[in-house]
Amino acid sequence: MSDLRRVGSHPDFWYPVLHGYKLKPGKVITTAFAGEPIAVARAADGSVFALEDRCAHRQVPLSDGVVCGSSLKCGYHGWEYAADGRCTSVPYLSGDRSRPHGVRAYPCREAYGLIFVFPGDPAKAASVPFPQIPASTDPLYKTRFLDRRIACHYSFMHENLMDMNHQFLHRSLMGSIRPTLLGSSRGADFMEARYTFARVGGSGSLGETLIIGEKKGQDEMVIRTQYPYQTLTFGRGDGKNALDLWLAYVPVDREQRVTASFGLMNIKRPGIPGIIHLFWPFIVWFTEGIFEQDQRVMESEQRAWDAQGEDRNNEVFPVIRQLREVLARNGRPISDSASAPPPAPASQEPTHGLPEVGGNASRGTLSPPPRRAVRRTRVPQVPPAAPDIGPS
Ligand code: FES
Numbered sequence: 138m139s140d141l142r143r144v145g146s147h148p149d150f151w152y153p154v155l156h157g158y159k160l161k162p163g164k165v166i167t168t169a170f171a172g173e174p175i176a177v178a179r180a181a182d183g184s185v186f187a188l189e190d191r192c193a194h195r196q197v198p199l200s201d202g203v204v205c206g207s208s209l210k211c212g213y214h215g216w217e218y219a220a221d222g223r224c225t226s227v228p229y230l231s232g233d234r235s236r237p238h239g240v241r242a243y244p245c246r247e248a249y250g251l252i253f254v255f256p257g258d259p260a261k262a263a264s265v266p267f268p269q270i271p272a273s274t275d276p277l278y279k280t281r282f283l284d285r286r287i288a289c290h291y292s293f294m295h296e297n298l299m300d301m302n303h304q305f306l307h308r309s310l311m312g313s314i315r316p317t318l319l320g321s322s323r324g325a326d327f328m329e330a331r332y333t334f335a336r337v338g339g340s341g342s343l344g345e346t347l348i349i350g351e352k353k354g355q356d357e358m359v360i361r362t363q364y365p366y367q368t369l370t371f372g373r374g375d376g377k378n379a380l381d382l383w384l385a386y387v388p389v390d391r392e393q394r395v396t397a398s399f400g401l402m403n404i405k406r407p408g409i410p411g412i413i414h415l416f417w418p419f420i421v422w423f424t425e426g427i428f429e430q431d432q433r434v435m436e437s438e439q440r441a442w443d444a445q446g447e448d449r450n451n452e453v454f455p456v457i458r459q460l461r462e463v464l465a466r467n468g469r470p471i472s473d474s475a476s477a478p479p480p481a482p483a484s485q486e487p488t489h490g491l492p493e494v495g496g497n498a499s500r501g502t503l504s505p506p507p508r509r510a511v512r513r514t515r516v517p518q519v520p521p522a523a524p525d526i527g528p529s
């Protein structure tokens with residue numbers, strides 16, 4: 138397998154880029170996917186739309202502009218763009234003149250308190266499944282939004298969560314816990330591992346107990362990478378899971394060495410109404426502590442990769458070796474987009490609708506916004522699949 142840290146997240150999926158509550162009506166915020174700046178705006182009617190965060194005129198960020206109704210107006214000369222990316226007004230061009238094409242529009246949806254964009258081929262957006270997260274709309278659960286920017290390649294994050302053998306890292310918060318792998322399964326686009334846990338020393342924190350409850354019966358944790366998302370559930374087979382976590386890892390920079398992690402941590406409410414609010418600060422304290430420990434170690438892994446220039450990991454755990462194959466198979470090489478700036482859209486041609494200049498400028502035509510071609514290169518080859526892990 139080629140170096141997994143050089144494999145990029147495949148853009149033909151729905152990725153969250155922002156928590157909805159952060160974007161008020163009439164506001165615009167800049168986000169990014171793999172180095173592509175994306176302006177996400179909320180119209181006056183509450184709907185959201187996403188545009189390439191570069192004005193077609195002089196490439197300045199549209200996120201520095203102004204939302205007008207359901208359009209976005211650049212803050213420099215006031216060119217105005219509709220939610221579909223068309224340039225609908227150039228204030229100093231009379232109405233009968235043709236206008237420049239516009240900017241790229243990204244399919245955009247809001248659900249579960251998150252704003253999602255589809256950064257890949259827009260023609261695929263309608264057919265690619267949108268994430269289904271039933272616990273996030275189930276009143277039996279209280280949801281905690283996770284939002285963390287981590288300076289590492291997204292693959293370290295998939296590996297970190299799926300490899301429960303790293304509980305030693307969390308000894309200060311969780312005592313000594315011994316995980317046992319119950320089994321695993323995988324397919325072309327997923328990897329799943331199931332564990333149970335035994336305490337072998339120390340004691341768990343209050344936050345841990347509040348999330349998973351007192352130990353009664355066989356517990357089971359299921360961690361699944363369903364490309365490109367990851368989930369973790371924890372339960373005892375006695376009804377709904379005590380914990381249902383959904384995560385998406387969104388590459389921020391072109392080299393994909395910085396990842397924005399968006400999570401929905403759904404915790405089952407205890408039987409006594411309202412008591413979860415009392416416990417919530419302990420749950421927050423505990424989970425933040427765990428995530429901070431994970432963040433530190435994952436960023437150390439990325440620094441080692443940066444210093445060594447390649448992946449020299451000696452991974453011995455079959456689950457993680459198989460997970461790496463799934464990630465490599467479903468991603469696409471970072472060099473596909475990182476080695477060169479993206480192609481310029483047709484709107485950057487300096488030929489549109491200004492015949493006064495020199496008297497011979499060609500006349501542009503009003504046409505749909507350009508779609509950047511999604512360049513395809515060969516996905517890295519991976520060795521034949523290793524056998525699934527059986528009960529241990
Ligand atoms: S740079 Fe945006 S309108 Fe001129």
Ligand SMILES: [Fe+2]
Pocket residue numbers: 297303306307427431
């Ligand atoms: Fe961890």
